[in-house]
Amino acid sequence: MISIKFRGIEKSFARRKILDCVDIELASGACLLLCGKNGSGKSTLLKILAGMERPDHAEIELGGKTYSWREAKKILLHKSIYLHQSPYLFEGSVWRNLDYPLSGARAARRSEIEYALEWADLAELADENVAHLSGGERQRVALARALLRKPQVMLLDEPTANMDTDSRQRTLSLLEQLKQEGIALVVVTHDPVHFIGKGEQRLMLQSGKLTTPEEPLVAGNISELKPVSKVGS
């Protein structure tokens, strides 16, 4: 079980405040859907949560202790994983990519990779060069590779963007499994409707503030999520 509380995250670019005193809590098995306009700072927030981007200010509460972001950076990098909107796969085969986060004896790595290949329905593509994969397959390779890292928090930037229905369903199903395994998910999405019924909590990032939309999410009516109250306030 994990619980990480981020308090007062602030970040500015060229004197423009992108994140203004944002509070957010990540917990095992929870799924946060992060919405907002392009350029509202969603990806920056994810990278800060992942320990990859330094905020101007942030306090992190973890295991009963409070750390500055700089102090918590190593822990965040260790516990969480960040997936780009268009995942980067290293040159070579699917197998090589899945082997990347692993260490230890070859036999143990092999067994873990075979499990991940089955999990993501990629067994037939194990030896395929990643340059020949479709967008949906690349996303599944990235998810399987992330799974092998055994993260407690997974931060996903638009994981279902530009996917056909079948690929999207497969990806959503994998995310559901990750959630059930107790991984805390934070998903940036422009289409939160796809996540209906996943026990998600929706958040909206607007003008640097994180808020909870009041209106219930209804399929076919997702374009306007109006912020009404600040999370945690």
Place this chain on the structure above:
Amino acid sequence: MQLLFAADPELWGIIGISFKVSMSALLLALPIGLLIAFGLAYGNFIGRRFLITSFNTLLSFPAVVVGLTFYILLSRQGPLGEWRLLFTQPAMIIGQMALAIPILVAMGHSALQAIDRRAWETARTLGASLPRATMTIMREARFGLLAALLAAFGRIISEVGASMMLGGNILHYTRNIPTAIALETSKGEFAQGVALGLVLLLMAFTLNGMLQLVQGKGRLAA
């Protein structure tokens, strides 16, 4: 050609010295050049642009000026005179390193900068340590880096200015292919000069062939 095929010991000795000195210089320059290239490609510090411009400028620095600079430094009255390196193979290696490093930095920087930023972020988020993430990026950029390596080797094996000034063209010790060609030509002994020239030409052709092969593979893998 007869000289080459007759395995003339003097000729092959000169070729051996050339390769020994240039390979040593390249191997020593490689980690320095790649490290600077990586710092310039991924670092964010004041003076970065100035350094990039400086290394690009050094690409066109004449070998003879590099030779002169190190000659002044290594001569008896120079600041490094106590090392007594002038007219030795180590002096030639230092001079050739100074010629190779700007090529490795400039071409290496371009190759590394062409790699998607997400590669670094992905390596780090997958738990790679800083050295492992660095090696991952080097691997992703390997075709460009190999091209830089071959270009640097091509430059230093054929340069005459620095080798002549720092090595002194001593037979069986510091006489390499370019300095031997210069000497033989000045004596009117064209046969040996032409034979050595053919060796350089063959080597240049082989290097370019390898470069084409490497770049072709890079395009296929992309």
